[in-house]
Amino acid sequence: DAGITQSPRHKVTETGTPVTLRCHQTENHRYMYWYRQDPGHGLRLIHYSYGVKDTDKGEVSDGYSVSRSKTEDFLLTLESATSSQTSVYFCAIRGTSGGQETQYFGPGTRLLVL
């Protein structure tokens, strides 16, 4: 358990409403990531952060913004949710396991946009 929590775990919202997902870590890791997982696509990187207030875009960043004002929290915002953003969202942090570099993932947030 790498000390990553995500909130909310489930959310149903309507098209056009703003949505913010929160990722919280207790490990003081510098790098944090947001992915989405969709059937037939595996996991795709949305945005990542390499420090407080330092963020960059990933493969599928359109329609999403992020913020990181504290080391432990990484927020993902959908400014105006669309049905195509219905997905499972995973947060991850960079770390090591048995000397091997890896990313640890949170439990996920299941988002349904109606």
Next chain:
Amino acid sequence: DQQVKQNSPSLSVQEGRISILNCDYTNSMFDYFLWYKKYPAEGPTFLISISSIKDKNEDGRFTVFLNKSAKHLSLHIVPSQPGDSAVYFCAAHIGSYQLTFGKGTKLSVIP
């Protein structure tokens, strides 16, 4: 253009036998490869990784083989157990540590 490909969506194996999951990649700049396991309603969990300077890495029942000339890697699970039933993702990165994932292979281990 998919840079990491897992061409088998599913695989069924008898308990106690070997499971072999395959992954191909197109970007020769990838320098690190990882395998993750994912159960339903949970986040992916790290299994094993391999650097591009190696051709094999072993951790208990899990072994990853890398064939750079063929741009191919495989995960071997020996012996397979029912608890290994999950979706397995292959991932790769280049230096900056942005992971590119394959679509996953669903492994079913039959008791």
